[in-house]
Amino acid sequence: MGAPIVNELTLADFELENHVRGALKAAVQGDNDFYNQLLGVIHQKEYLSAEEVALLVTCLRAITGAVSSIDIVHHHALLAAVLRMSLWDYEVDVMDVLVEFIVSLASSSGDFVDLCLEMLVSNFMPLSTYYSEEYLKNPQGLYKKRQVLDRVHSTFQSIATVVPFSPVRLGIIVKDKMPSILQKEHLMSMYVENILMLESGVMGDIVGRTVLMALVDRLIELDVELTWDDILQDDFCKGIFDMDLEDLEGHIEFHNADSSELTREALFQNIFCGNNIVIAEKLDSLLVLTFEHLQSCYNSGRLSQVFETLILSFKKTILTAYKSKFAQFIMFYACSLDPENCGEFFANEVLNIFLRNENPEWRMSAVAYLSSYLSRAKFLSASFVATILESVVDWCFQYCKVHEGAIYPKNRSVFYAGCQAIMYVLCFRMKQMLVIPRFNSGRLLKRIEDILGHPLKPMQACLPSIVEEFVELTQKNGLFPSLETFQSRTDLENCRTFGGVQRLDMFFPFDPCLLRKSDRYIHPNYVYWSMVRNSYEDDEHEVIEEEVEVYDGFDEFACSLDKMSITPRPDNMLKMPSRIRPSTSPESL
């Protein structure tokens, strides 16, 4: 008697299960008739009629009941066929029975756990081109997405109930199967959405750290793909604070037809051209997803816990990456959400790296992060900034004492980086520091004066534009009289060797974010140079009232793209600051 024909059977469920068991056992012996029929039913995918769907559901249910008879070697074809099924290709009745099979399969043997988890992870994104970016944005697409992803994540939990260590395996699989940076933006975003759902779900305690660190790794990978070749200027004589508009003209191709107003959009398109724009937009989207996730973590009281992972990731990946451009803004945003805990914790951790780490390049990178952060973070109190600055000053002072008389002392570059950091922060925060008694006391100011006037000549080694701005400000405020004789002369050798081949002397990691969508999250808590500069200007410069008011009351600063435009004014004596510059080219606005 031959094998029964699958779609002609009228059996109760348990009878069909017994048939399937029999078929699986027979397949081991070499009799594949019924087994092949089952395979044929599973392989049917497109344009299934109602009857075909019912048959598929029935067969899957029967295979679920016979899962104990499935062998990973002998039934490889059946396993491959079922595990290759995508929830996106079917309606809910097939989806439900498929996930039931996955849970039963994972529960039956350890051999199947990884396979089941991989199948579910592959359902983070639709493989079919039918699910285009436009389709997934419309209500139908969103509904389908919800149907699939809710089932995927609830199946993870069902498996975790039975297999206690499955979240650990899941974290590794999610990390390994993360799409490459070449994947389309909307698919990458979907994968990251799923990662963040895992992090905030019930398995977040176990799987959260792995997946978050994998996400940061991917952000850095995208970040380092961005090239600044067209705009890198190695001419360090240009001021980093004041950038003449003429310098940009050579790079600007786009002008508004009605006026010569250069919009941020235009600059963005000019700087990010070709492949850069695709990568930048991917990075922008992923950063926005991360920011929104951090916001929800803060709302649910979990930000401190997530921040511990972010700090680890920062030390391991962001700090050690070559001049990360935008990925570090996740730290900035997280700190802005909780300045007292996260904000101050981050500053202390970075300070620690500068003071105690063995690697000089990481120390220089750390102090660059520290100075840029202390200068740009609107949410940090002046007293906290003073405390941190004092630690940097004390280190530099001790360095001077220890290396008194040495010609080429060790870690000279780290010392110069520390000095530049002090000057940089004071350029932004001078006015605030002077009202703090701790700073304004004789001890700290005297130490700064001694450091900057030391025979190692840090003022000749640091970037001229920072030094000039610093000297100008100190003269206006009547500080450091001994430095007044300093002449704007650059010690070329010291300048070049201080930053090394990587030019870490020109690294300002928290310079304005050039990514449009991300910047909207950063902008409200960000200090722009023009806000600070205008508060220092006297009557000789035209004062822009709203910006002066903003300096005194940052909260009133309107977040508007129009205000970020640069309008050349022929009668303006001001050197118009260029707000949009990549941090590798000297600028600090």
Add this chain to the structure above:
Amino acid sequence: MEGSKECEANLVIYLHPSKANCVNDAIHGELTSIMFTYNEILEGVILAYDPVCCSKLAKILPGVEPYFGVRLKAKFIVFNPTPDMLLEGKVVKVTRTAICAEVLGFAWASILDEDIREDFKHCIVKKKRGPEGNSKHAFASQTHKKHMIKVGNTVRFVVKSFDGEMLHITGSMLGNNTGNSEWLDRHVGQWSQADRVSNKRIKEDAGDEKSENKNSSKRKRDQD
């Protein structure tokens, strides 16, 4: 519970130079990292450790990062269930085809329907009160109505095999000494008597078989 044993081992742990000022913490960190994973040398999953004594001297390895090796003795409790051992686990899932249980919080066991004795049948238990969706899968004994296995119960089973890498135990409930642990403990007499009866029957059958074989061989000799 069977399956765990104590053992002592001599170890050398190689630590990064940065751990030189906190050797004890580093040793604890290294030993913690191997817990709840299968160790081939100790032949089991490490559940607990106790460093007994540690040498004051350490050998420094040559290399770019000069790791140093600390010698120590440590006691371990190792979990390695072998076939025919009796184990218990908390039932986390019951389906028509399997009972899944969690063992010691980190390992998982599955008892498939073909390894569950005929006496137990799958059923759906409906709650008398509450919404209809509160029905649960269970396995119930046909001979002892109150002997039931549901989610949340502790199940006692015999080990068939143990996959150390996946921490997965395949179990069976063919013997009368397996089932719901609480029921088995309260009704020792019943299942052990049943056991004695079935064992006696098995022995009698075996004895009958032997005597039959003797008689047939005697008849054969007589015929010859």
